[in-house]
Amino acid sequence: xxxxxNKNKISIKVKTLSAFSKFRGLMFKSKNxxxxxxxxxxxxxxxxxxxxxxxxxxxxxLNKENKVLDFKIVNPYNFSxxxxxxxxxxxxxxxxxENQKIIKFFVxxxxx
Numbered sequence: 001x002x003x004x005x006n007k008n009k010i011s012i013k014v015k016t017l018s019a020f021s022k023f024r025g026l027m028f029k030s031k032n033x034x035x036x037x038x039x040x041x042x043x044x045x046x047x048x049x050x051x052x053x054x055x056x057x058x059x060x061x062l063n064k065e066n067k068v069l070d071f072k073i074v075n076p077y078n079f080s081x082x083x084x085x086x087x088x089x090x091x092x093x094x095x096x097x098e099n100q101k102i103i104k105f106f107v108x109x110x111x112x
Contacts, residue, residue: 001091004066050076058099
């Protein structure tokens with residue numbers, strides 16, 4: 001999947017979640033889990049949490065054209081994390097060795 005941050009783009013390998021899997025996300029998984037894509041029909045500003053997630057992850061909120069609207073590092077056991085604006089897609093990216101290039105991309109490219 002190609003995503004765009006400002007004038008930069010990166011390809012991220014993701015697993016698209018079913019309606020049922022959206023409720024679980026990264027809960028009860030290891031930091032070596034796949035990157036997860038949550039797709040929603042309409043733009044919304046849902047909050048996420050990291051209860052039962054024992055590792056930090058990068059949350060990336062996107063519009064329907066896969067342009068980054070917001071991103072945040074989410075630490076374990078966080079009660080509520082919300083993007084700045086409504087979004088259509090969300091990617092949860094575990095902070096692990098495999099995702100170092102992706103994390104560096106977001107850190108180097110700065111704020112949305």
